[in-house]
Amino acid sequence: MKQSWRKFSAFVFLFLIFLTLASAKxxxxxxxxAEEKPFAADESQATSIAVPxxxxxxxxxxxDPEIIENVEKGTPDSLRAAIASLxxxxxxxxxxxxxxxxxxxxxxxxxxxxxxxxxxxxxxxxKNDYTGAIxxxxxxxxxxxxxxxxxxxxxxxSLVLAASxxxxxxxxQSEKALLHALSLYPSSVFVNYLLGILYKRxxxxxxxxxxxxxxxxxxxxxxxxxxxFAESFMPLSDPSSxxxxxxxMLVSYPxxxxxxxxxxxxxFAAGDYANSELYVGRVLQIEPxxxxxxxxxxxILVQKGEYIRAASLLDxxxxxDSSSRDYLVLRFAVQKNWxxxxxxxxxxxxxxxxxxxxxxxxxxxxxxxxxxxGVKIAGKSGEALxxxxxxxxxxxxxxxxxxxxxxxYELKWKEAYKASSALIKKESVPNTAFYTHIKIxxxxxxxxxxxxxxxxxxxxNSGDEEALQSYIEVLVSTGRTAEASRLITQLLPAxxxxxxxxxxxxxxxxxxxxxxxxxxxxxxxxxxxxNRDSLFRLYRxxxxxxxxxxxxxxxxxxxxxxxKDENLLILNQELDRLLKN
Numbered sequence: 027m028k029q030s031w032r033k034f035s036a037f038v039f040l041f042l043i044f045l046t047l048a049s050a051k052x053x054x055x056x057x058x059x060a061e062e063k064p065f066a067a068d069e070s071q072a073t074s075i076a077v078p079x080x081x082x083x084x085x086x087x088x089x090d091p092e093i094i095e096n097v098e099k100g101t102p103d104s105l106r107a108a109i110a111s112l113x114x115x116x117x118x119x120x121x122x123x124x125x126x127x128x129x130x131x132x133x134x135x136x137x138x139x140x141x142x143x144x145x146x147x148x149x150x151x152x153k154n155d156y157t158g159a160i161x162x163x164x165x166x167x168x169x170x171x172x173x174x175x176x177x178x179x180x181x182x183x184s185l186v187l188a189a190s191x192x193x194x195x196x197x198x199q200s201e202k203a204l205l206h207a208l209s210l211y212p213s214s215v216f217v218n219y220l221l222g223i224l225y226k227r228x229x230x231x232x233x234x235x236x237x238x239x240x241x242x243x244x245x246x247x248x249x250x251x252x253x254x255f256a257e258s259f260m261p262l263s264d265p266s267s268x269x270x271x272x273x274x275m276l277v278s279y280p281x282x283x284x285x286x287x288x289x290x291x292x293x294f295a296a297g298d299y300a301n302s303e304l305y306v307g308r309v310l311q312i313e314p315x316x317x318x319x320x321x322x323x324x325x326i327l328v329q330k331g332e333y334i335r336a337a338s339l340l341d342x343x344x345x346x347d348s349s350s351r352d353y354l355v356l357r358f359a360v361q362k363n364w365x366x367x368x369x370x371x372x373x374x375x376x377x378x379x380x381x382x383x384x385x386x387x388x389x390x391x392x393x394x395x396x397x398x399x400g401v402k403i404a405g406k407s408g409e410a411l412x413x414x415x416x417x418x419x420x421x422x423x424x425x426x427x428x429x430x431x432x433x434x435y436e437l438k439w440k441e442a443y444k445a446s447s448a449l450i451k452k453e454s455v456p457n458t459a460f461y462t463h464i465k466i467x468x469x470x471x472x473x474x475x476x477x478x479x480x481x482x483x484x485x486x487n488s489g490d491e492e493a494l495q496s497y498i499e500v501l502v503s504t505g506r507t508a509e510a511s512r513l514i515t516q517l518l519p520a521x522x523x524x525x526x527x528x529x530x531x532x533x534x535x536x537x538x539x540x541x542x543x544x545x546x547x548x549x550x551x552x553x554x555x556x557n558r559d560s561l562f563r564l565y566r567x568x569x570x571x572x573x574x575x576x577x578x579x580x581x582x583x584x585x586x587x588x589x590k591d592e593n594l595l596i597l598n599q600e601l602d603r604l605l606k607n
Contacts, residue, residue, distance in 0.1 A: 085156075085176070086122050097130045098177055100216030101245040102141050105134045109145060124149040125156055129178060132160045136188045137216050140249040159183040168196035170203050181207040181214070187223045197228055215245045222254055231261040249279065257288055265295035283312055290322065299330050317343070321352045328356055333364035351385065354378040358391060368399050368589055376404050389414050390424055397432035400591035408432030423452070427459060434462070437593075439470040457483060461496050468503050476500050495528055502535050511536055527554030534563065543567070558587055565597075574604045 086094055096108035112119065112127045119127065128149025135143055150157055155171055156178055162169035163186035170183035180203045186193075187200065204221050208214060222238035225231070235258040241248075242255035256271035269292035272285050279285055290305035303326045309319045320343055327336035337360050343353055354374055361371040375392045382388050389411055395401060397408030409432040415425035426449050433442035446463040449455065460479055467476035477500050483490075484497035494517075501510035514529050514536075521529060530550035537543045544567070550560040561584045568577035578601040585594050 085154075086126060088120070089123060089126060094126070095211075097126060097133070098211045098214050100133050100137070100214055102134065102138050102143075102248055103245075105130045105138075109134075119148075121152055125152055125154065128152075129156060129160065129182065132164075132182075132185065133216050136163065136185045137219060138248060138250055155179055156182060160185060162186065163189050166190035166192050168193070168200060170196075170199060174203060174206070177207050177210045177214075180204070180210070181217050181220075184217075184220045184224070187220050187227070191227070194227065197224060200224055213244060215241050215248070215251065218244070219251055219254065222258065226254075226258065231258065234258050235262055249275075249282075253284065253288070260292060260295065265292040268292035269296060269298070269301070281312065283309060286312070287319075290319075294322075294326065294329075299326050302326050303330075317347070317350070318352070321350070321356060324356050325352070328359050328363075333360050336360055337364070349377075349381055351378070351382050351388070354381070355388065355391065358395075362395060368395075368401060371395060372401055372403060372590075379404055386415055386418075386422075390428065393425070393428045393432070397428050397435055399588050400435055400593075402590070408435070421452075423449075427462070430462060430466075434466060434469075435591075437469075439466065442466045443470045443472065457487065457490070457493065461492055464496050464500060468500065473500075473504050477504055491525060495525075498529070498532055502532050507536055523553045527551070527557045527560065531557060531560045531563070534560075540567075555583075556587060558584055561587075569601075574601055577601060578605065 090111065093108045093111045096104040096111075108130045109127060112123055112130070124147070126149070128147045131143070131145045131147045131149075134141060134145075150161065155174075159169050159179070159182040163183065166186060166189065168183050168186050171179060174180040184200045184204050186196075201221070201224055204217055204224065207217050208221070211217075218237045218241040222234050222236075222241060225234035225237060235255070238251065238255040238258045241251040245251050252271070252275055256268050256275065259265065259268040259271070269289060272288040272292060276282070276285050276289065286305050286309045290302050290309060293299075293305065294302035303323065306319050306323050306326065310316060310323070313319070320339065324336045324339040324343070327333070327339065336356065340353065340357055340360065343350075344357075347353060354377060358371050358374045358378065361367045361374060365371075372395065375388065375395060378385070378388045379392055392403040392406075393408045393411035393415070395408075396403045396406065396411055403411060409429050412425040412429035412432065415422050416429070419425070426445070430442055430445050430449065433439075433445065443466050446459070446466050450459055450463050460483055464476045464480050464483075467473065467479070480497045480500035483493045487493040494513075498510055498513055501507075501513070510532065514533050518526060518529050527550045530546045530553065534543045534546035534550070537546050544564075547560045547564050547567075550557050551564075554560075561580050565577050565580040565584065568574070568580065578598070581594070581598055581601060585591070585598055588594055
């Protein structure tokens, strides 16, 4: 359906362009030849449908127009047909036929490498603009005449896009020439394909996807076109489309490593870890020693929470290489999320920072750990590490969130409120940022604002656990006790352990009398012994009662969860002093 709509849209668009060109042609007939410009195509033209206009090839006059058109189209099948037709008169080929033969062979060899095409040709021995452009392309250079006289003169210099990636100083000129070539013959598959490559290189992924799509529609059996179209959905944040197209191609190319890799990468990006693991396994069957995919399998296992299997793979990998960037990131994730070994995780990420000091992901991981635990990484707080990213990229959303989280951890409520208020005004802000902002509002005296956001998010996402928790917390904090009590009572029987622990903790603020409060807090810890909030509240209750031994019992459990938190360590030292007296 999408392809049909794209074809229809392109048809309408081209029809309007055709009318414009026809009108311009009438006007030009009144002008002198010197006033005519060689490039009449607008840069916005994106087309894959033939315009009823015949190209005039003075150099190739005398050659069957069908052969010329087959070369212009430039698919593997049309090129083979053109080459076969020209070879029939191999012994008596005219100069222009030899050149056209060389053009066809070169397009096949440079654009459609999967064909593994070999064909002797003598056209390269003839020196002119066509052969010169191909020769330059093969050597990594773009060589286009200022005023290309026909389709091939405009299109051939851009074969360098398929031949080499070493230079980028010709992209603007190449774009103009390729669009001009398409205005002469819109159904050229190889030109649409080259434009797709060009826009991919310049970071214009939307146009890259469109031109690869046109090429794939016109020649779906050409591996390069279909693969490029499937892959082009990845930078558009549409991995599901990439996976769907790549998986369909596997029917025809079941052992193609590039396709298997694309299936693995795209399904992983789409959160489909089962398929991702399946295709990573198939890649490893072809290349058992592929270190990237060995670590990729570990990455999938980490995402699935299968830390024992992931740790086993990492142990095996470390015997060959323990300094790989990806290895260190994954080892850090296992230590932080499974072993809960903050000291080991700190040592690993610090080692990664030494080896890869400019790696943004490693800096962000270090900042996140520092922000979550209060640990200083390489002597820097989470806020300071986030600032390293923000110096280079002031709009980096992850770094901004981590900086705010670090402020929250350090109880810098005023600064956190200011930074969070600015963050949530940005476009496409995830709900997680609003949940953090609600907590900040509750702790910085902006309870009405907290209520506005919490009630809106709950009405929009009442089935979301985080929205529900945020809503209940605000109900309790703003004195809406009847609604809070009703919701908690309703939810408790069917809730999972962590949610049940949260609900008991919130109910402790609604309970009357110390015995009821303590009972709720102990029920909270029964459901989740690592509930930091419940542990810390019990510490506070016993501290205020001057029962310091019990207070320290609960505080030490909080310290165990955040062993580097300086504020907690100070509180624990105070209890040590009080207990000695």
